[in-house]
Amino acid sequence: MARRPLPRILTNSAPLARMAHSASLARSREFARSAADSASDVFHPLITIGRGLRRLGAAGRGRWAETPKDQRGPLAFFVGACVLVVWLVPYGPLLALIGVMGAGAWAGRERTPVVTGPSEAETERLRALYEALVPYLSAEGDPSPLYAHGGDWERAFAEYAFDDSGRLERLQLKYPAYFTDGEDRSRVRIEQVLYAKAGRGREYRFTWDELANQLTLTVLDALPTDIAAQRFVTSPGETVLGFTDPDSVQRTLPVTGGEETRDAPPVVWRTGQRSTEPHLLVLGQPGTGATTLLRSIALQALQHGDVLVIDGSGTGEYGCLVGRRGVLGVESGLAGALATLEWASHETERRLIAGNRARQAGGAAPDDTRRPLWIIADRPTALSHIAVAEERDDPQRWLQVPLRHGRAAQVTVVVADQFETAELLSDPVRAHTKARVVLGPATAEEVRAVLGAPPHTTPPAQVPPGRGYARLGNAPVLRLQVPATPDPLDDATGQAHREAVMALLPEHTVPADGAGPSEPVAGGKRMDVDKRVDVDKRVDVDKRVDADKAVATGPSARTDGAEADDGSATAEAAPEAGESGAEADPVGASVRVRTDKGSEPRVIKGTVEAVRAEG
Helix, strand or coil: CCCCCCCHHHHCCHHHHHHHCCHHHHHHHHHHHHHHHHHHHHHHHHHHHHHHHHHHHHHHHHHHHHCCHHHHHHHHHHHHHHHHHHHHCCCHHHHHHHHHHHHHHHHCCCCCCCCCCCCHHHHHHHHHHHHHHHHHHCCCCCCCCCCCCCCCHHHHEEEEEECCCCCEEEEEEECCCCCCCCCHHHHHHHHHHHHHHHCCCCEEEEEEECCCCEEEEEEECCCCCCEECCCCCCCCCEEEEEECCCCCCCCCEEEEECCEEEEECEEEEECCCCCCCCCEEEEECCCCCHHHHHHHHHHHHCCCCEEEEEECCCCCCCHHHCCECCEEEEECCHHHHHHHHHHHHHHHHHHHHHHHHHHHCCCCCCHHHHCCEEEEEECHHHHHHHHHHCCCCCHHHHHHHHHHHCCCCCEEEEEEEEHHHHHHCCHHHHHHCCEEEEECCCCHHHHHHHHCCCCCECCCCCCCCCEEEEEECCCCCEEEECCECCCCCCCCCCHHHHHHHHHHCCCECCCCCCCCCCCCCCCCCCCCCCCCCCCCCCCCCCCCCCHHHCCCCCHHHHHHCCCCCCCCHHHHHCCCCCCCCCCCCCCCCEEEEEECCCCCEEEEEECHHHHHHHC
16 A cells, blocks of 8 residues: 655745744744743742742641640640730731741742762762771671671761861761770771871871770871970979870960960979979980970979089080079089989988988978979980990989989989980889970881870871970870970071070079089088088189099999099088998088179088088
C-alpha cells in the first residue's frame, strides 16, 4: 500500500521560519518580557509578604503539632485572650495587621544561602587523611570498623576547620576503643601521621581524651619574640623563665612588647623552702639562648638576693654583672671557680647550722640566712674537663651540698650546658634539678630524655633563639619563649635591648678598675661560728688575692699540704684546727666587699660572724 504524502504546510517550513523571525513577533516577546518584569517589581512586596506569611503559618502548624495535647487547651486560651485584647484596644486591629505584615515581610525576605561543609579540595584532604589513618586505627575482626579503606570519613572526623589558604587548622577525630592510647609509642605514631598529612612547617598540639576516645589537633600560633628584659610583676621567690601559650597557664603578667603593653601568660618558677623544684637545669644547642636565660634569671634574682656566677665557657658573657651590688663573684677560671664553689658549699652548711640553732633556741633564723643565694653555673662541664686534665677537683663536686640542702638554706642552683656534654654532668646535678628547660631544635626523644615526658606539640625544625620547652617538676610540658636579655656589652646588641638590660642592673659597689678582689677565698681551717673574731683590722682593698693559693677544707687539700697566704686575713682570724667543736661547724672563709657610710669599698674576710660584726 502506497504512503500518502504529507501536507505541504508541514513539509515546507519556510512560512513558519518567516513567522518566527518576523518583526511583529519579536516586538511582542519584548513587550511581554517588559510587562512581566514590571509586574514583578510592582508586586514584589506582596510576593515577599505572602512568602513570609506562608513560612510563619508553617512554623505555627509545626509548633502546634509539637505541643502536647494536654497543653493545647491553655495555649489556645492564651492566643484567644491576646486576640481579644488586641481587638478591644483602640486601633488594635490596624496595629496587629501592620505587625503581621511586617513579620511576614521579614520572614519572606530572600536570604543568601550559607555554604556548609568543606569544599571539594578540603574534602579530598580529609579523605586522604582518613585513608592514612586506616592502617593504624583498624583491626581485623571488627564487625563495624570506624576506619576502613573507602569508608565514611564523616563518621571519624567530628569537627574540622580550615584557614583561608585551605590548610587544616583544627581537627577532632574519634578512634576505636581498642586503640592503645595509653602507650606513648602508639600516640607518637598517630601524631607523626597527622603532622605529615596536615602540613609540615607548623606547630601542632595534640590533646588526647582517653575517656571519650577523641583526639584534637590544633595549630599553634608562634610565641611572641618582642618581649625584652624588664621588671616583671612577681612576688619574692618567683622567677619568670619565659612566656607560653594562653591556654596552658592560668596567670598573666603585664609586659611591654614593642611600643604596647599587654598581658602575657608566663612560665613562673617558684623557689624557696616550700618549693618542690628548687634547682634548675637548662640544656640546648650552642646559640639557642641558654646564656640569655641565665642572664635573665640573674637580673631577677638580684632584686631580693645575692648571685654567684660561674662562666665555664670563659667568653665574658656575664661581664656586665662584675662589681654590681649583690654579685658576690663572676668566675671563669678553674681556680676561681673551685674557690667560689667551695665557699658556697660551706656557706650552705653555715646557714643550715645557724638556722638549726636559732630554731632550737626558739628564735627566728638570722637575716643573713634568709637572704636568697643563687649559684649560676654556665657550662660547668668545660671546667670539669680542665680539672681532669690538670688532675684537680671537679667543680661539680662542690655543688653537691647546695643541691641537696639548698632548699632549706635558701640556696638555689641553676646549671646550663649543651647536649653534647650533658653526659659529663654529675649525678647530683641530674638528680636534684627537678625544673628542666630545653632550648633550641630538639627531637621528641631528646625532649623526653631531659624533661621526663614528651612534648604535646610537634617540635619545629627552625626556631628563634630562646625558644624551647619547660617542665617544672611533674607539671605538663610547656612551650617556652625566653625574654630577650642580650649582653649589653656586646657590640651586636641593639640600643633598645642594651638600655633595657642596663636599667635592670644594680649600681656598682666596686670601682670599675677592679681594685678589690673579685673572688671568694676558702680558708684552710675549720672555724667555730660561736667565737667572736676581731675585725677591727682593715684590709687593703688593692691587694689582690691569689686564687691559686686558695686552700680547700676537704681531705684533698690537707693531703696536698696547701697553705693559705701569710698576709691573708683568713689565716689571722681562723682558730687552731685542734679546738673543740671545729669539726662540728665547718665554715669556709669568705671575701665580701662592703661599702661604708663614706662610700669607701673595703674587703672583709673571715666568717659570717665577722661580717655581721663589721656591719
